Amino acid sequence: MLISPSTRALWSLAAKNLFFPIFCRNCRERLLTEENGYFCPTCWEITERIEPPWCPRCGRPHTAMVGLGNRRNFLCSDCRDTPPDPIGRIYGTALYEGVIADAVQALKFEDKHRLAGPLGETMTQFAATWMDLAGYDLLVPVPLHRVRQRERGYNQSTLLAEACEGAFPNAHVCEALKRIRPTRTQSTLAGVKRAENVRGAFAALGDGFENQRILLIDDVVTSGGTVIECARALMRAKAQSVDVLAVALVEHRAARNR
Numbered sequence: 151m152l153i154s155p156s157t158r159a160l161w162s163l164a165a166k167n168l169f170f171p172i173f174c175r176n177c178r179e180r181l182l183t184e185e186n187g188y189f190c191p192t193c194w195e196i197t198e199r200i201e202p203p204w205c206p207r208c209g210r211p212h213t214a215m216v217g218l219g220n221r222r223n224f225l226c227s228d229c230r231d232t233p234p235d236p237i238g239r240i241y242g243t244a245l246y247e248g249v250i251a252d253a254v255q256a257l258k259f260e261d262k263h264r265l266a267g268p269l270g271e272t273m274t275q276f277a278a279t280w281m282d283l284a285g286y287d288l289l290v291p292v293p294l295h296r297v298r299q300r301e302r303g304y305n306q307s308t309l310l311a312e313a314c315e316g317a318f319p320n321a322h323v324c325e326a327l328k329r330i331r332p333t334r335t336q337s338t339l340a341g342v343k344r345a346e347n348v349r350g351a352f353a354a355l356g357d358g359f360e361n362q363r364i365l366l367i368d369d370v371v372t373s374g375g376t377v378i379e380c381a382r383a384l385m386r387a388k389a390q391s392v393d394v395l396a397v398a399l400v401e402h403r404a405a406r407n408r
């Protein structure tokens with residue numbers, strides 16, 4: 151009997167799990183397969199995914215009360231008070247909390263780069279449900295500064311872009327941006343300082359962005375300062391449009407206080 155490579159891989163994972171059991175990071179239940187590898191299926195779905203009614207600019211969900219009556223396309227109060235920027239629209243699969251926040255942190259800070267697979271799958275499902283998949287030419291990961299990338303060994307946004315690339319039939323991953331100076335971690339800074347911290351920090355690499363419809367990929371959007379600066383660099387390079395897809399969005403109030 152011929153055994154396919156995928157069957158063999160499953161058996162070897164099962165055998166590994168028998169001798170080195172793995173547990174859900176959230177509920178500590180033993181995981182029976184390595185399908186996700188870090189969370190059981192129940193915990194993985196615990197964090198609510200974002201769906202309409204939502205703000206058509208920043209992608210944050212409206213509360214059910216505000217969204218009643220199917221008024222789906224109105225800006226949230228924060229976006230009404232914010233000056234225009236070059237981003238068409240920000241999409242995020244969930245608010246930055248619970249299991250999703252834990253998974254993003256593990257991907258970024260604990261070297262758990264295999265989490266890019268399930269997180270990318272979450273982005274793929276979201277995109278297939280709510281986005282115009284054929285409407286993008288390039289998936290551009292938000293870059294790390296080369297020093298940080300060397301320390302970490304990978305850019306989590308590139309891993310996420312690669313993991314959801316298959317969902318976008320006309321687009322491919324292109325590391326089109328470069329951080330031209332190091333910046334401090336945005337979450338360590340108060341609101342106004344964040345915009346200063348990242349201003350002019352990015353440049354597009356080479357050319358070939360003319361008339362391109364770009365989807366920026368990031369792990370978390372906090373105040374939006376980083377993705378706005380990335381979009382400015384891409385628009386300077388003559389891109390046609392820039393949208394953003396992130397795993398998670400920090401709520402406006404939390405973003406201001408972080």
Ligand SMILES: [Zn+2]
Nearest residue numbers: 174177190193
């Ligand atoms: Zn669990």
Ligand SMILES: [Zn+2]
Nearest residue numbers: 205208226229
């Ligand atoms: Zn908004």
